[in-house]
Amino acid sequence: MVNHGHSAILKAVKWFIVLLLALLAIYPLIYTFISAFRTLEEFQTLPPYALPRSLYLGNYIEVITKSSIPLYFLNSMIITFFVDIFVLVFSTTASFAIAKMKFRYNNIVLTYFLLGLMIPLQCCLLPLYLVFSDMHLTNTYLGVIIPQTAFGLPLSIYLCVNFFRFLPNDILEAAIIDGCSPWRIFLRIVIPMSRNIILTLALLRTVFCWNDFIFSYTFLSSKRLQTITLGIQDFVGAYGYTDWGRTFATVSLTVVPILIVYFFLGKYMVSGLAEGSVKG
Amino acid sequence: MRGLFSKKSTILSFLLPALAIYTAVVFFPIIWSAYQSFFDWNGFSVKKFNGFDNFIRLFTADRNFWPILIQTFVYTILQIVFQVGGGLILAILLSGLSFGRSIFQAVFYIPVIISSAAICQIFTKLLSVSPVGIVNTILGLINPEWEMISWLTIPKLSLVMCALVEGYKSMGTYMVIFYAALIAVPDDLIEAATIDGANAFRCLVSVKLPYIRHIIIANVVLVLNNSFRSFDIPYLLTAGGPGTSSELLASFMYKRSFSSMQYGYGSAIATVIVLICFILAIFCMRVFRPEEG
Numbered sequence: 144m145v146n147h148g149h150s151a152i153l154k155a156v157k158w159f160i161v162l163l164l165a166l167l168a169i170y171p172l173i174y175t176f177i178s179a180f181r182t183l184e185e186f187q188t189l190p191p192y193a194l195p196r197s198l199y200l201g202n203y204i205e206v207i208t209k210s211s212i213p214l215y216f217l218n219s220m221i222i223t224f225f226v227d228i229f230v231l232v233f234s235t236t237a238s239f240a241i242a243k244m245k246f247r248y249n250n251i252v253l254t255y256f257l258l259g260l261m262i263p264l265q266c267c268l269l270p271l272y273l274v275f276s277d278m279h280l281t282n283t284y285l286g287v288i289i290p291q292t293a294f295g296l297p298l299s300i301y302l303c304v305n306f307f308r309f310l311p312n313d314i315l316e317a318a319i320i321d322g323c324s325p326w327r328i329f330l331r332i333v334i335p336m337s338r339n340i341i342l343t344l345a346l347l348r349t350v351f352c353w354n355d356f357i358f359s360y361t362f363l364s365s366k367r368l369q370t371i372t373l374g375i376q377d378f379v380g381a382y383g384y385t386d387w388g389r390t391f392a393t394v395s396l397t398v399v400p401i402l403i404v405y406f407f408l409g410k411y412m413v414s415g416l417a418e419g420s421v422k423g
Numbered sequence: 424m425r426g427l428f429s430k431k432s433t434i435l436s437f438l439l440p441a442l443a444i445y446t447a448v449v450f451f452p453i454i455w456s457a458y459q460s461f462f463d464w465n466g467f468s469v470k471k472f473n474g475f476d477n478f479i480r481l482f483t484a485d486r487n488f489w490p491i492l493i494q495t496f497v498y499t500i501l502q503i504v505f506q507v508g509g510g511l512i513l514a515i516l517l518s519g520l521s522f523g524r525s526i527f528q529a530v531f532y533i534p535v536i537i538s539s540a541a542i543c544q545i546f547t548k549l550l551s552v553s554p555v556g557i558v559n560t561i562l563g564l565i566n567p568e569w570e571m572i573s574w575l576t577i578p579k580l581s582l583v584m585c586a587l588v589e590g591y592k593s594m595g596t597y598m599v600i601f602y603a604a605l606i607a608v609p610d611d612l613i614e615a616a617t618i619d620g621a622n623a624f625r626c627l628v629s630v631k632l633p634y635i636r637h638i639i640i641a642n643v644v645l646v647l648n649n650s651f652r653s654f655d656i657p658y659l660l661t662a663g664g665p666g667t668s669s670e671l672l673a674s675f676m677y678k679r680s681f682s683s684m685q686y687g688y689g690s691a692i693a694t695v696i697v698l699i700c701f702i703l704a705i706f707c708m709r710v711f712r713p714e715e716g
């Protein structure tokens with residue numbers, strides 16, 4: 144403000160720090176993408192920061208044609224799709240009841256759901272595992288979809304209730320006077336007005352679900368049903384020897400879909416989460 | 424007007440599906456665990472009631488429990504430093520930029536959306552010693568001795584490394600929250616401070632940070648609660664090792680329950696974790712509520 148030279152240096156330092164941090168934040172990812180093009184020999188001979196000598200596609204080809212990764216991909220997509228649908232249906236309906244309906248326990252019900260944010264989910268795994276084995280739900284898609292849905296509800300309901308509270312009551316009242324049934328009001332008025340929150344919830348859940356490790360790890364032992372996060376470890380040998388080329392090709396393949404979604408719709412994801420947290 | 428619909432059957436039709444699945448999957452198992460923790464049971468043997476034996480064994484005989492509990496606390500404190508501190512610094516830097524804020528915010532947020540499984544594989548390679556990974560290569564340029572530090576297999580370092588990786592992954596979440604809070608600080612407050620002669624740094628320390636202190640506290644509570652149940656990163660990056668040097672309560676419980684099939688004992692550890700989480704939550708609410716009013 145006073146001294147121009149001084150503030151210019153300060154500005155340069157600030158930009159340098161920001162750029163350095165940004166590089167640190169994405170370097171692991173850049174490294175992954177680059178390494179996926181390395182040959183086995185290049186992993187042993189080239190220094191870790193060097194670019195591969197050619198655009199070697201062998202790792203990708205091997206992973207896509209000869210491994211189970213495409214199958215894992217499909218499994219992850221099926222599981223994520225159904226978890227998204229279930230979480231959206233259950234959390235929007237319950238949130239609508241909590242935010243807009245008249246009963247004595249609105250806040251108690253909300254608190255009950257929010258308690259779920261504090262429960263360490265690992266503590267539920269053993270009982271769930273035993274019950275699911277009895278019901279033959281382990282090693283089925285449903286065995287992962289059910290717990291993923293249930294544990295997705297607290298955050299979704301929290302964000303959704305916050306959103307529904309701000310829906311104007313007079314529109315809903317007018318619809319009641321016109322003789323609309325509650326479900327019709329919900330489907331025809333509330334849902335169309337809630338596009339943003341629905342998108343936010345769906346995106347958050349997609350990321351969490353796609354990235355989930357512990358539920359798939361616990362409930363899916365069959366190779367046929369495993370998900371992409373477990374598949375990342377398929378190329379780690381028994382004695383610590385890892386086929387890094389294929390591992391990095393797999394990691395790249397798992398990250399790219401999420402990055403694409405994030406690139407186009409990240410705003411909804413980030414803003415929804417931040418807004419929910421600040422308001423709460 | 425408090426609510427629009429009051430017919431019980433309508434309310435239930437909206438509420439019941441979520442309530443049912445949540446109760447069955449999230450709440451019921453907690454109660455089940457608490458009950459099972461009073462039994463000696465491994466899945467095959469006959470279930471035998473043994474009172475508080477599991478807890479007594481955990482607190483007095485299990486040499487792993489107390490160190491792991493302390494490690495979990497250390498890990499949690501490191502998370503608060505890395506995630507809340509790091510997130511706050513990133514947010515402050517971000518809000519000080521004259522352009523490109525949204526691009527940098529997007530970049531800083533990227534680690535949050537990558538799975539822990541992927542992050543652990545990447546960092547295993549980045550931190551490796553044989554062959555020398557990139558981190559050690561760079562450190563080797565500064566001091567050749569540093570080139571051979573094997574970050575993940577030195578007992579004193581493994582826990583800190585896990586905490587660092589977890590911090591790297593999760594920092595972005597808190598940055599976003601802090602950033603939203605920082606740009607919501609009313610302009611007139613900042614103007615008033617500037618007129619009074621405060622420079623940018625003074626403005627930050629005396630105006631902005633006090634203004635967002637509730638958010639800072641809320642984030643500390645969030646991180647506290649989240650890291651007490653951390654599992655993925657230590658489990659995948661170091662497998663809790665070497666020895667049990669980076670083991671946390673959650674992974675300890677998981678291994679006891681699933682790998683060694685000590686169902687009753689595992690349930691007792693699970694119950695202790697749940698109790699600690701609830702005590703922490705109540706403590707946080709008690710401590711921080713008066714300030715919020």
